[in-house]
Amino acid sequence: MRAAAVDESGVLALACDLIRIPSPNPPWDERAVAEHLAQWLRDTGIDADVLGVEAPNAPHANVFARVRGTGQRAPFVFCGHLDTVPPGEGTWTRGPYEAVVHDGRLHGLGAADMKGGVAAMAVAARRLAREAGLGQPLQGDLLLAFTSGEETRSRGARALARAGLLDGAAGIVIGEPTGNRVGIAEKGGIWVDVAVTGRTAHGSLPHLGANAVAALAELLVCLEAAVASTSDGMSTGQAELRDAVVRSADALLGSPTLTATGFDGGVAANVVPDRATAVLDIRLLPGQEGAAVLSGVRAVASEVAARRGVQIEVTSPGERVPLAIPSDHPLANACAAAVERATGHVPVRMGLTGATDATELVPHLGLPFVICGPGHMAQAHQPDEWVSTRALEQAAEVYYHLARAMLG
Ligand SMILES: [Zn+2]
Structure with missing residues (x-):
């Protein structure tokens, strides 16, 4: 019953598309994957722009999109990065850009870190946009910040924050892989x-x-x-x-x-x-x-x-900058409730030893953050990266319920 409300093939298909468009960093070029994702969002009726990080046509490209709410609440942000690490010197059993589904796992570079999470966020946004069209709008804007250059010191996130596009937001979820647990701190x-x-x-x-x-x-x-x-x-x-x-x-x-x-x-x-x-x-x-x-x-x-x-x-x-929010912060509680609703399990709170885009966004914007996404860091940055397809579907549910909790 939990997966039925989300278009399951939608999240998997989009994650496959994103993996098949390479965006390794270095050489740091997300332009093609950004264009694809922005067009996918526009096709669902969501305003979306591809924004070059240093110049409009730069190969380093963010996607910024907005699902409009009624303006009664402050915006909430979904954030995920579009770049991956390079495939590396190790041997992949399947090609890093093949995006093969086998035994309930989606394999490919970025499956866990973090094209899977980006796809789940986009699918949740589409569901919210569709519901708005059916007379159930959000009370605040949902902002989608899909960033360039996270693997090189979050330079895309820094550009988005400095452009003022996320100003006034009341919270942010970063979709890095946490096994759909609730990340409340990062080194x-x-x-x-x-x-x-x-x-x-x-x-x-x-x-x-x-x-x-x-x-x-x-x-x-x-x-x-x-x-x-x-x-x-x-x-x-x-x-x-x-x-x-x-x-x-x-x-x-x-x-x-x-x-x-x-x-x-x-x-x-x-x-x-x-x-x-x-x-x-x-x-x-x-x-x-x-x-x-x-x-x-x-x-x-x-x-x-x-x-x-x-x-x-x-x-x-x-x-x-190291970051943490209290474990009983309302955003942490809202995320935990969304995870429980999507998975049937009460999630633990966790911390990340690596930094995320939050390190650029949170101090600049002065908002609370939570990190929650499908897959595990243990699968990232090495050959044969994968994410479970069930976790992808659950993540799309988590993001949907979290947005409803924060934005009405
Ligand atoms: Zn990542």
Whole structure:
């Protein structure tokens, strides 16, 4: 009885269409999939535009659409991203863009993250638009924000927010895969680039140089020790970094992390290297400040630089704000009720270790968020990604009931 109200083949067919139009990022080009989705929405009578992120015809393209309400309530937003990660070097059993349904699973790149969720949102919007045509309009506008470039720091979401298109909205649901559970928190983080400049020398006369590779290796060991250890004997810089990063584990999100994810350096086998770079991925909990962490990394770096006679530059190309809402927030409760209605199960509240478009939208717009979508992150970003077709249908039901709860 639960699935009967949604056009089941509709959500699956649209999800297949979206998967079959590649939008891997890099190279970051959602134009074709955005055009298809916008036309699908227009065919159902919903106003929809394709908006280039930097310029009207840019290949980086958002879709913005609106199901008009009567204006008695503030708008509510459905948000999902149109890009996927690249298919990767791993072997896919079926082609990543084939969109094959087998044994109750839809396989393909983006099935879970998150063309399935986008399709479910679009199908729910179509149902609401149809009901409006039959004299049951929503009391507020339903805004559809299908974004470009989520996998590259949510640049499409940032453009949509800055264009003012979502201003005045009273809440947002992000359709990232949560297994149709209710996501109420996500880790944020800060990326850090480290560049060490030393002095070259002949490999046989290392005392004449300042070894950038060795200095960087020492720095990474010191950074790890600062966040991993509670022992005495830490330097002042390490203690500062530890204070900025280390927290007791959050029930939903776990602990903050600091991970070296890149390392490059060296000139030739017989040359003391004067240049080495590294990248750090640092994940933080709500309430933590990227700036304090950056300052701590710099404090450790300057100690290593002094010991080693090198210069170390520490910069950040970007930050994602950690977010959380109270577990009894009305939006969390409304989402949980919608999930229970769609699935028959009371969903748990959960947190996401990765950031979503919410990190750009929520601080800018100052609205509550919830993350809820079909599929699981464990299936994302790897070969043979899939989503259960039942979860897709249930997600379309969840979004429908959530919109009715928020918009009347
Ligand atoms: Zn995603």
